[in-house]
Amino acid sequence: MSSEPLYIQIKRFIENNIENGHWAVGHQITTEMELTKQFSVSRMTVNKAIRDLVGEGKLERKPRLGTFVKAPSTKAESPLLDTRNIAEEVQQRGKMYSSQVIQHASINADQEIAIKLGIMLDSPVFYSEILHKEDEQPIQLECRWVNAKYAPNYHQQDFTTVTPNEYLSKNCPMSAVEHTVEAITCDANLASLLGMGAHEPCLLLHRRTWSGDKLISSALLYHPGSRYQLSSKITL
Incomplete structure (x- = not known):
């Protein structure tokens, strides 16, 4: 079992899906509720992982639509x-x-x-x-x-x-x-x-x-x- 914090494990899961091309730019990622069930963690833990990736420019949230893979920024x-x-x-x-x-x-x-x-x-x-x-x-x-x-x-x-x-x-x-x-x-x-x-x-x-x-x-x-x-x- 990984010794990494759970939110880091979720980040790695999302990043791996992006890096291996399984989730392309514009793809809507697995919902927070589904990730909560998949990793048996709280909604807060999943939200922190996604919030970090949004801050890093890898994901973007669209109100009432979901969270999507973001195109890499040149800045x-x-x-x-x-x-x-x-x-x-x-x-x-x-x-x-x-x-x-x-x-x-x-x-x-x-x-x-x-x-x-x-x-x-x-x-x-x-x-x-x-x-x-x-x-x-x-x-x-x-x-x-x-x-x-x-x-x-x-x-x-x-x-x-x-x-x-x-x-x-x-x-x-x-x-x-x-x-x-x-x-x-x-x-x-x-x-x-x-x-x-x-x-x-x-x-x-x-x-x-x-x-x-x-x-x-x-x-x-x-x-x-x-x-x-x-x-x-x-x-x-």
Whole structure:
């Protein structure tokens, strides 16, 4: 019997059917109710497996119709309504993940950062600036400020071997997240870091995360618009 979690086994079953051509692009997959019976699991377990595959761009839900195999996207994609580890996202797409730490420092909060984190001026804050890559191509620049009071060991982490998301998820379990997305024009330095051409659009995701009633971090996530997209799937 496999030692993998049940939802992973269901994901593997769906992925195998797609990869061996049994379920082609546009094919409606087995219903959640049928998968629940087939694997003797709860509807919640099946839903998590399918939700993950939707987030990875392998499936798409069509309200009142079902779930279908999705055509591969030429863009990297992240779910807008989730906060997943970007290293896992890249690896699940069958790509190689790597990162470059540009800055990693302990600072005192200026007025702007104090407001973002809801702390007093000059409070200790950890700042990290990391360039995330997929097959050596930049897909995200992450600029993150973390309240040092709630994550005191953040500045000691090696962010070439663990991502900030992974570390914070384990040490400050997320209870709430705030997202704002906008399209911006990059300055020359940002465009160079992300390998963007002149006049290429840039997607900027503002994110703040809470653990319990504690505001843990505030981040700016920059993405090259021609190679990255944010998705949101809502079933009505």
